[in-house]
Amino acid sequence: MEESVIFQWSVFRSVLAILQWWGFNVTVIIMNKWIFQKLDFKFPLTVSCIHFICSSIGAYVVIKVLKIKPLIMVEPEDRWRRIFPMSFVFCINIVLGNVSLRFIPVSFMQTIKSFTPATTVVLQWLVWRKHFDWRIWASLIPIVGGILLTSVTELSFNMFGFCAALFGCLATSTKTILAESLLHGYKFDSINTVYYMAPFATMILGLPAMLVEGNGVINWFHTHESVWPAVIIIFSSGVMAFCLNFSIFYVIHSTTAVTFNVAGNLKVAVAVLVSWLIFHNPISAMNAVGCAITLVGCTFYGYVRHMLSQQSPPPGTPRTPRTPRNRMELLPLVNDKLDDKV
Template sequence: MEDNIFCQWSVFRSLLAILQWWGFNVTVIIMNKWIFQKLDFKFPLTVSCIHFICSSVGAYLVIKVLKMKPLIVVDPEDRWRRIFPMSFIFCINIVLGNVSLRYIPVSFMQTIKSFTPATTVILQWLVWRKYFDWRIWASLIPIVGGILLTSITELSFDMAGFCAALFGCLATSTKTILAESLLHGFKFDSINTVYYMAPFATMILAVPALLLEGSGVLYWLHTTTSLESSLIIIFSSGVLAFCLNFSIFYVIHSTTAVTFNVAGNLKVAVAVTCSWLIFRNPISMMNAIGCGITLVGCTFYGYVRHMLSQQAPPGTPRTPRTPRRIELLPLVNDKNDKLDDKV
């Protein structure tokens, strides 16, 4: 009886974690698109900077004031030598995501972001000379095919937004790969990650945002109507972006790797549907089919990764495998492949 109750509670907890993750993630994406399109606040660097500031303050409150999470202490030298380069990639990743949202619909942007598994595998193969099981390569075929079909049939295609989203995938993959070496030995959770990286990202982004968008922001402040409500929406998106990080931490510890992968792909479908209902961007039948193929491919990729990891004996990772080299202990597992939604 007790086991049955515990099992039911675990299922309920996992479902609750997934739903709140979906809620924060989709809300942040929709709010950012609303800011760019409806509020006419077309300043992605400034929006990203506001998100980093809110996340820095939120992480400080959670760790230092509320003491909800213990602080993982990092030496000042390691902060600059290891965390700062990660923060730079982290910053580029978020900025490119917001730039793509300015120019292309949420549905197209989310579909392109699903290309991240493919860019991760290709980068590891080309740059780090890691070798993968043939089933990993086979699982990338529907992802690549779906992206190509979606891009060709996208009715609101914009080259600037497409390139920003595509390079955002590369930045996400680079961040994931570099975490294995730069953060080796530091078992960061998402809150400690934000605690250390968000202030660096704010510092990196503040000067470019002021130089490139400062005058435009001042003009917007003087000319926009209903300024107070607009500012509330903009800063609320930053607060929700921090809550998204917290929800990611919760869902990772409440679900399995396979559940997390499937839930992540369903989240994309939810975001695409909500975006279409709100913004009514045109979507052709072939475009929707391409998006569906991509999501099915991502789910298949996650299943293959999980299956190969279960087959490998302990201590001998098979996916990826690197012959004639000492394999670094991974700091990011299959679940963390989806942590590109941070901030």
């Protein structure tokens, strides 16, 4: 009886974690699109900078004031040598995501973001000459095919937004690969990651945001009809962005890798549906099919990764300089659980 109660609580906790993660993630995406489209605040650099400021403050409060998470100490030299390069790519990743949201629908942007596993595998293969099991390559076929079908049939296609989203995938992959090498020896959770990276990202982005968008923001303040309600919404999106980071910490400890992968792909479907209900962007039948193929491909990719990670190398396998030491070396170094940080 006691085991049944524990199992039920575990299931309830997992469902609750996934739902709150979905809620924060979809809310941030929809709020950002609302800011660009409905509030006519077409300044993605400034929005990203506000998100970083809110995340910096939120992480400080959680770690230093509320002491919910212990601070992972990092040497000052390592902050500049390891974390600063990560912060730079982290900054580019978020900015490109917001830029793409300004020009293309949420549904299209989310579908392109699902291309990240493919870019990660290709980058590691090209740069590090990393070996991958043939099943990893096969699992990328429906992802690539679905992206191509979605792009060709997208009714609101915008080349600049498409390129921003695609390069955002490359930035996400680069960030993940850099994390494996630059943060070796430090076991960061999502809150400590934000604690160290968000201030650097704010510093990196602050001056470009003022130079590129400063005059536009000032003009917006003078011409927009309801400035302060709009400002509240913009800063609320920053608060929600931090809450999303904190929710990832809860999900990591409440679900398995397979559950997370499936939930992540369903989250994309939820974001597409909610954005369509709010913004009524046109979606053709073939476009919906392409999106579905991409999500199925991502789920299959996650399943293949999980299956390979559970296997041991065959006994007596001869070792060569290019032979992976174990099955995990056949897998991409992508941490899907941390790719949603904003």
